[in-house]
Amino acid sequence: MLNPSAKRHKSNKDWMMEHVNDPYVQKAKQEGYRSRAAYKLIEIDTKDKLIKPGSVIVDLGSAPGSWSQVAARKIGNTGRIIAIDLLEMQGMGHVEFIQGDFSEAGPLAQIEAMLVGAKVDLVMSDMLPNMSGVPTIDSARAIYLCELAAEFALAHLKPDGKFLTKAYQGPGYEEFFQQLKKQFKTVASRKPDASRDRSAELFLLASGLK
Numbered sequence: 295m296l297n298p299s300a301k302r303h304k305s306n307k308d309w310m311m312e313h314v315n316d317p318y319v320q321k322a323k324q325e326g327y328r329s330r331a332a333y334k335l336i337e338i339d340t341k342d343k344l345i346k347p348g349s350v351i352v353d354l355g356s357a358p359g360s361w362s363q364v365a366a367r368k369i370g371n372t373g374r375i376i377a378i379d380l381l382e383m384q385g386m387g388h389v390e391f392i393q394g395d396f397s398e399a400g401p402l403a404q405i406e407a408m409l410v411g412a413k414v415d416l417v418m419s420d421m422l423p424n425m426s427g428v429p430t431i432d433s434a435r436a437i438y439l440c441e442l443a444a445e446f447a448l449a450h451l452k453p454d455g456k457f458l459t460k461a462y463q464g465p466g467y468e469e470f471f472q473q474l475k476k477q478f479k480t481v482a483s484r485k486p487d488a489s490r491d492r493s494a495e496l497f498l499l500a501s502g503l504k
């Protein structure tokens with residue numbers, strides 16, 4: 295039987311092998327994206343046409359920046375991206391970045407000040423809380439971030455704007471989904487190929503404020 299540290303070593307090694315052999319990791323390197331997550335947004339955008347030239351976008355949980363990169367390549371010179379993350383993010387054209395905690399009043403006020411009253415075409419959130427490994431705690435934290443992102447979207451989207459958020463099927467998910475259905479005209483779930491099958495992650499796309 296493996297001792298716990300040998301097990302941990304083995305699972306780190308398995309993760310590394312999976313990461314290195316992952317076709318999306320290789321593609322991201324070739325195409326200059328900062329992470330494989332780019333392909334989740336590309337796939338959803340190809341289907342749902344979220345990002346357009348001139349779009350005003352707020353990217354919540356943006357680091358290392360691949361969703362912002364995808365959006366920046368499409369919005370052209372008239373579009374804007376305001377991005378926030380707890381972690382640092384390397385700058386890029388068209389992206390105004392705030393390093394801070396979206397759940398705190400200060401960084402939220404900073405985003406609002408940057409918008410100067412402008413309404414937003416797309417609020418996209420890929421925020422992922424620090425995982426404790428305790429499923430009930432992790433689900434609750436993830437849903438809390440979804441709720442904060444939805445609250446922001448409701449206050450700042452254009453009437454025909456869109457809200458895309460990462461979510462996890464677990465405690466609180468169904469209530470969140472039903473709440474979105476009350477607030478938006480359509481709510482659809484998306485599980486892009488780039489999102490690993492074993493991950494409970496999926497994306498909810500809510501369109502058109504009610």
Ligand SMILES: C[S@@+](CC[C@H](N)C(=O)[O-])C[C@H]1O[C@@H](n2cnc3c(N)ncnc32)[C@H](O)[C@@H]1O
Binds near residue numbers: 395
């Ligand atoms: C999966 S990563 C995002 C990847 C990103 N969409 C990309 O394509 O590069 C999740 C991010 O959410 C951020 N995050 C989690 N909680 C946050 C919070 N309260 N405020 C801001 N960012 C947060 C984490 O720091 C992490 O960088």
